[in-house]
Amino acid sequence: MTATETEPSSYTTGTWISAAARAAALALIEGEGTDTVVLPLAEGGEITLPIFSTRRGRRWVESRVIRSGARDALGELELVARVDLVDGSAGLAIEGGVGIGKVAVEGLPIPLGEAAINPGPREMIRRTLGPLRARGSLRVILSIPNGRALAARTLNSSFGIVGGLSILGTRSRVGPHDHAHRETILIALRRAWRLGVTEVRLVRSGGRLPPPAERILVGRHAEFAAAAAQRMGIKIASLDSGLEPLRRDPAGNLQKEPFFLAST
Numbered sequence: 001m002t003a004t005e006t007e008p009s010s011y012t013t014g015t016w017i018s019a020a021a022r023a024a025a026l027a028l029i030e031g032e033g034t035d036t037v038v039l040p041l042a043e044g045g046e047i048t049l050p051i052f053s054t055r056r057g058r059r060w061v062e063s064r065v066i067r068s069g070a071r072d073a074l075g076e077l078e079l080v081a082r083v084d085l086v087d088g089s090a091g092l093a094i095e096g097g098v099g100i101g102k103v104a105v106e107g108l109p110i111p112l113g114e115a116a117i118n119p120g121p122r123e124m125i126r127r128t129l130g131p132l133r134a135r136g137s138l139r140v141i142l143s144i145p146n147g148r149a150l151a152a153r154t155l156n157s158s159f160g161i162v163g164g165l166s167i168l169g170t171r172s173r174v175g176p177h178d179h180a181h182r183e184t185i186l187i188a189l190r191r192a193w194r195l196g197v198t199e200v201r202l203v204r205s206g207g208r209l210p211p212p213a214e215r216i217l218v219g220r221h222a223e224f225a226a227a228a229a230q231r232m233g234i235k236i237a238s239l240d241s242g243l244e245p246l247r248r249d250p251a252g253n254l255q256k257e258p259f260f261l262a263s264t
Contacts, residue, residue, distance in 0.1 A: 014121030020081035099147020105160030107191030116166035
């Protein structure tokens, strides 16, 4: 399967930036750039994605891709992966660069203070770059050039991610629109569970500050959130209508729910 056979929006931000990392690593190790890169998927099969540009130094290569046609509020998104050949055994380090947020609260699947790159995208990069490590140790630095400014369009800070955007995709392809909302709810509930919270309050919208673990933003998915909480052994204290009035999205449309970016 290739990217031309499905809409570009079918692939998550994690998939796109993994493609950039693979293109940069191939150019670094093999010495030649490419306009496209073949990326194996965890679900099976492979896809071919376009590479926007590549530049190189003596021991590093940087590749850029443009994520287009996505269903979230960010629109086209420039994603950058730089791969450095570093001294040492065949290791692989993944770091966040410009525009990647950091985790500011405990309980998320990423340790406090680290770059907001979920285990799913990290594993995708390790899997696709693994065979290339025979030539030396690699350091991968992921960046979103205007990520800090774009983060203002999201509620990432409400989930404890500050200073930029997150790469929190849990799969290679984007699911239905509602799937992103529900993935975000699950992230918040898992955080509460990890912190030992036994009772939560569901709210339909929230502010811009990181909420306490006891408050879960659910939009119009209150029933889904309640069922998920029950499966985790978490009680529902209340369901509130919200903490702030309707907002307008970047296009000027009334926004009844917060922006959710958990699965992009």
